[in-house]
Amino acid sequence: MALRAIEEDSLPVLFGRQRIRSRILTGFTVLALVLCVGLVGGLGWMVQAEIDELGRATSDNLQWTLSKTEVEYVRMQEAFRDGAEGRPDTTEIRRRFDIVYSRISTLEVSPAFAPLRDDPGMAGKLAEIRSFLDDTVGLIDGPDDALVAALPGLQPRIDALEANIREIGLTGLRIFAEISDNRRAELVHGFIVAGAVLGLVLCALVLIAGMLLGMARTAEHRTREMMRTATRLRTIVETSLDGIFVADPAGTIIEFNPAAQAIFGYSRNEARGNNAGDLLFPPEVTADLRGGRLAYLNERRRPEPHERVIELTAVDCNGRRFPAEFSVDRADQDDGHVFVAIIRDITRRKAAEEGLTQARDRALAGERAKAEFLAVMSHEMRTPLNGLLGTMDLLHDHALSERQAALLARMQSSGRSLLALVNDVLELAKFEAGKMQAEARAFSVPRLADGVIETAAPMATANENTLNWAWVGAPVETVMADSRRLRQILLNLVGNAVKFTRGGSVDLEIEALGARRDMLEFRVIDTGIGIDPDHAERIFEDFETLDSSYAREVGGTGLGLGIARRLAGMLGGEIGVESEPGEGSLFWLRIPIEHVDSPAEAEPVIGGPRKTRGRLNRPLDLLLVEDNEINRFVAREMLEAEGHKVTEAVNGRAGVEWAASRCFDAILMDISMPEMDGPEAARLIRSGDGPSARVPIIAVTAHALPEEIARFHEAGMDACISKPLDRELLLDTLVQVVSGGTVRAPAPPEPPRPVDLSRLDELRERLRPEAFSALLERFVTETRGTVAALASGQVAPEELAATAHRIAGSCATFGFDALRSALARIETEAKAGRTVSPGDLAALTGLWDESHALLIAREDLAASETGRARSAAL
Incomplete structure (x- = not known):
């Protein structure tokens, strides 16, 4: 099942150089013969000159002119052939044409060649040559582009006239030899000389015969090499993993290699005789290819790299469409040309590329989700840590025993270690998310x-x-x-x-x-x-x-x-x-x-050693805007311990109303709140003309991203401190803003991760029993009702994020980790504009029941009889 078309296409290329060498040797042989004949004629002329006492010395050397005419014609023929084969030298072509034109004109008009023109067969041959010269002289005298374009058409006529030129030369030699023989018959010494010359000619012919024999042997050797090459080429084609098919100019499949049969499912006999475009490609692909993507094939030029390989859709015998790489080129032969195409099924590669693209998209989506989660987690984790570390600071205001002070020191050390650990992890996460x-x-x-x-x-x-x-x-x-x-x-x-x-x-x-x-x-x-x-x-x-x-x-x-x-x-x-x-x-x-x-x-070094700027000489009237009750409790205790008066607002809207009703010395504004967040509340306060429109506003946030802190300042906030609250930083910031300074606090440290239910015991130990009981009862009541509303679908979709956020912080403070995590996921989904699954909402009930049962069990173990009664009420 050899691919004959490919072999036939390759063999002319392989034999091309051999043909050129053969023609060159043949030309030399003819030239040698012409020279020998010319030499014989010259000797005859010399004999005649000796006989003729007048010593006729004509300018037209008949034999030389005839031989030179044929030689010049051969040179012109070679010049035209070089031009037709893509190596045009218009100057050489014109020069050779002019020489031949002059030689033929000499034969036509010179009296010395009258016997030749009188020959019955020579007049017609000269007329054919004259007709070609006259037809061509316009192109020779015209522009180079027209001459080069006409060369392929002129070459056959030149080759056809080669026999005429040779016949004219041989006939002329014959005629003039006869004339010379008649005039020199009596000169024996002339024949002796002519015999010697003929001997030389014979030697030359023997030499040429030897050369031709050597050339024949060389050609035979090269033919064997070429056949071996063709065999190797056939083997390569048949064993190729890529499909290869050959088509004629009309697109009809001539050959179909085994790989193509495996790709398309057609046997060689089934594929041959069919149109390649109709058999192997969908109609729209065939129309696209015919519309210009393969234009280089008809233009007979080497395709550019981007034209060589085309990705397209192919179709097999079962109608399955698959992506393929397609490459085709034109192979010119003596009897026309064929198209050789290579096609490769790239289904697996495309699938791998698609997999990589999907993996990249998932990775990018994961990075975006991680960045979003970072912001949410920053707030949620700082909220309970605010209660933890803030309450520890408050405990220092109470008289503690040595044992209690030691326990408190250990708690603070553990809290700082936890904060450092989470800071490291979140710093890494923020860097990887590209937020730094x-x-x-x-x-x-x-x-x-x-x-x-x-x-x-x-x-x-x-x-x-x-x-x-x-x-x-x-x-x-x-x-x-x-x-x-x-x-x-x-x-x-x-x-x-x-x-x-x-x-x-x-x-x-x-x-x-x-x-x-x-x-x-x-x-x-x-x-x-x-x-x-x-x-x-x-x-x-x-x-x-x-x-x-x-x-x-x-x-x-x-x-x-x-x-x-x-x-x-x-x-x-x-x-x-x-x-x-x-x-x-x-x-x-x-x-x-x-x-x-x-x-x-130079600005102050951010995060440098704290230098207390002193205490105010008067108590301040402060507005605390915070939706989380525990955070409000910690902040209020810190501020009231310093003698300041604190007015509480449970959301941004309430904060705006308080700011419009009276003048405060400063406003502490939380960021994430229901109904209205901190930045929006700050803008409304600044845009109005209320009593507190120009008082300092301090952002109290768990958001640590720099772009968010910049947004707080754009909203009109004068300073920014982070949760968990540091009492010294809070008081120093108040001194600065109330004294007229503007503080751009450092980006807060990254939030810690919530702990477990053991934090409930720590919270109980830090607070007075009455305060702890009140907070616990309020937490249980508020969380139970909110969870029930969320699980039953009573909360509108636009309120899900705010509702989940309101109780998530309290859940973390009391150690309800699973419930807090579920609420955080719901809040994240709602903020991202995605639909929260009803199953996720319904699962909150089970998490609450389990966490609540653990809470009651913990209280039963730790409480007194009075505590048990309270637990029963819970």
């Missing part, structure tokens, strides 16, 4: 270093370490960079150095590098346990901690250095370490900076 961007601002480098050292000083003292910082080289005062992220990195490096050093020293060195001093290098050098160089890269990986003699004692998530490397890259810098076990470590950080001329342009 560098914020360049002017700051004082010495103040930044002072803040880092002051923050790490307590831990250094606890580990009996000395902690200092110093400049190396000339100092720099004020620069432009992201001071908050820079401080975060330095605190991580210094904190790690202090943590893994006992009874040693930790030094922070700062040096300005570069010719323009536009690069700051921070070096944290410690005398601690050191790091094996083989682990130098591992410590910058997420969740990677190295085992050491006391590494397990200090703990840690293993995220700090991974986050530090990400932050360094975000700032355009780099971070690294040099260390040896037992020899201490040197961590270095390099970041680019811009110098600021005026120190007055």
